[in-house]
Amino acid sequence: MRRLTAACAVLGALALVAAACGSNTPSGGGTAAPKVYNSIGQGEGALKLIAWNGYTEDGSNDPNYDWVHPFENQTGCKVSVKYADTSDEMVTLMRQGGGSVYDGVSASGNATNKLIAGGNVAAIDPALFPEFPNVISPLQPATGTNNSHYVVNGYVYGVPYMYGPNFLMYNTNLVKPAPKSWDITFEPTLNGKPNPYAGKLTAYNDPIFIADAAVYLKTHNPSLGITNPYELTSDQLDAAASLLQTQKPMLAKYWALYTDEIDGFNNKSIVAGTAWPINLTYTKDSAPAAAVIPSEGVTGWADTWMISANAPHPNCMLEWMKYTMEPKVQAEVGVWYGAAGSNTKSCDLIAKSLGKGGAQLVNSVEYSFCGNVDFLNSLYLWRTPQAACGDDRGNTCMDYSVWSQKWTEITGA
Structure with a gap:
């Protein structure tokens, strides 16, 4: 960083405490x-x-x-x-x-x-x-x-x-076999049959969760050309929003307060969804829960x-x-x-x-x-979406204000 030096200003003869320089x-x-x-x-x-x-x-x-x-x-x-x-x-x-x-x-x-x-x-x-x-x-x-x-x-x-991941937490008694993909949270059908966990899933209630959908699409719809889940063009953002609209009817609820997900696992109204480590730490004390890093990767x-x-x-x-x-x-x-x-x-x-x-x-x-180090580098760490894509696409990416508008449309908030 640039090392800047400056003397602290005198706050006054009567000042009892000097502020940090x-x-x-x-x-x-x-x-x-x-x-x-x-x-x-x-x-x-x-x-x-x-x-x-x-x-x-x-x-x-x-x-x-x-x-x-x-x-x-x-x-x-x-x-x-x-x-x-x-x-x-x-x-x-x-x-x-x-x-x-x-x-x-x-x-x-x-x-x-x-x-x-x-x-x-x-x-x-x-x-x-x-x-x-x-x-x-x-x-x-x-x-x-x-x-x-x-x-x-x-x-x-x-x-x-x-630091930590936003991993997939699931009820080990009710979700079998153990999931390897985010598909159980995003897809209405699994192996040609209705998703058995529909209605008992959860997702994080925040515009940044759009990035989780983008991570999934990066693998399953490569034609979109997603390279970074926080650097989405209008078409890419629309695709992620569409996936989340498809997901919404399968959710028991969104969570923002982590104890809401813990409560859902305890009363079995929720059997799988995105979670923080603290959610797992306190869920597994009272419910059969485990976590996995799905094959598509995770945000963090x-x-x-x-x-x-x-x-x-x-x-x-x-x-x-x-x-x-x-x-x-x-x-x-x-x-x-x-x-x-x-x-x-x-x-x-x-x-x-x-x-x-x-x-x-x-x-x-x-x-x-x-x-x-390798695990930390594998995480798509949360960051604020900006118009500048960070590559040769220039300022064609959607900034956080657009993400927020999309999230409101998705959740109906």
Whole structure:
């Protein structure tokens, strides 16, 4: 990234706490560069976060899982959290009050690029975070092969947290044989007969789910020429939307809150559908469930803690970002959430925490094959669709606003 240096401005003779040093001098070409935090000052005593459920456990759900209170004791930063069910909700929350309400967010790739493009989040100097060298190689800021969701134009917007796939979860007693393809969720007929699981399927309620349909079509309708599920022309997007319209009557319901899918598996109203690792972790405790990576491949997510460009408590946020990169913290999150930590040193800690059989579990789909570079590179990580296709097609791809409109048409929302 471009290393920008600037002295912290004096906030005033009566100021009790100095804000984190940052700079936003113009870059070459006359465009305004983002604010870049390049030092951490005295904490402000408070921290306001937006997060996915399960990412900021404080012991209230289970006293054995608490990484919030140790942070508060260590830094003096009192944490408050607003949970969101979708990336769109996170973006809306981050933009409240011109970005001055919340300090940061655990954003997935379908939110990060919107926040970056909107100037809602600041860049950081990776040198502030000593655990960066231990981040799995595809997510490394300078050399990563799967980092475009948080590294843009050489600037690093946040720190990697957890990652995982959107796999196919199914009831092992009712879905037989074990599925190998997404066809059981998309096709009205299987082997010339009506789909036996129609009416008991589920799908994620978010425009980004269009990419899952595109992944399926990439294999089963190659004439469409889909190369990347987030870079869809009008015809390709229409084909994905048509597939989802065909799927809709076969769904018991869409889910956004992960417990909705867990409840469906428990009461047997749902027998198969797309799921996150946390869904499997807590479904298998009370229902016969397993997960598979279908032959067509899967989308996925790599979540990033990002700091607001107008954070009210920037020093506490930077401290939180540094803290969440520690392997012990990511291991706790991994066990609770069922995901892989971006810090590769967390993988052995996850295995140890799982006890007997932990080494096998951590190297399975349930824990995202923690530390496996090839698996991470195989995921079509969520990112914000943009008009620029990223290839010689130019600006002929459909951006997120068009995806959102299509999703509304599909779901009837």
